[in-house]
Amino acid sequence: MSDLLQRLRERGWRMTAQRRVVAEVLAGEHVHLTADEVLAQATERLPEISRATVYNTLGELVTLGEVAEVATDGRAKRYDPNAHHPHQHLVCSGCGAIRDVHPDGDPLAALPPAERYGFTVAVAEVTFRGRCPDCAAGA
Template identity: 40%
Template sequence: MPDIESPDVDASLRAAGLRVTDTRRAVFSALHGAGHIAAEPLFGRVREGLPGTSKQSVYNALGDFVEAGIARRIEPAGLAGLYELRVGDNHHHLVCSACGRVEDVDCVTGEAPCLHPSETRGFAVHTAEVTFWGVCAGCAAPA
């Protein structure tokens, strides 16, 4: 898992078994500090620093990152898929039903899976994804 405080982009990519390219560097750097971001606004950030980048190459890099385990894609109902660099800790998400803001929340038991289904139906469960829906403080504040 990359050090989110001060990522060494090249080392993070190599450690994940990925070839270092300008596009992958730019996508990783744009993801850093972005929290949870959809591909479209991420593409805009990448284009600022690497103007010739195609949308497809950004999507390819994101797919490579998810497959390599250095990024995670979440898909809250009604929102575009979102990408984040926080991986490997089975955390969950808080989503504002008014504005779509997404925040991380740690797993309450600290180990995966932190929930156990009443019936596994033959599955070997390794992960539970939980999304808490509500209204963030900003949207709940009186106007």
């Protein structure tokens, strides 16, 4: 579960009505919205919010490290509020749906020392791809 609002409050991030709405839209598990989807949901809650405010707020959240940008297969970037919880992604090759997954084991362990070419590897980003039940049913 995303604890984005709590983390932002603890950081002392200035919580304007617009920023709060963007953070609320991003709250939850398996949330991977595009900027336009964040804008649409934020506008439902706060009609006067502007596109620029939403985009600027998303940029600030990424810069702060509170939200991660997720890019898959040339599709629009998505925003993941679970930046502080280690996880991987499962992506539907049909509709682009993204789910957070927590596979067993350390993904860094899958890369043998001989394949690291002297790199000090800090992070492994693994993306699992397949078809979601809805896309598989329509195939």
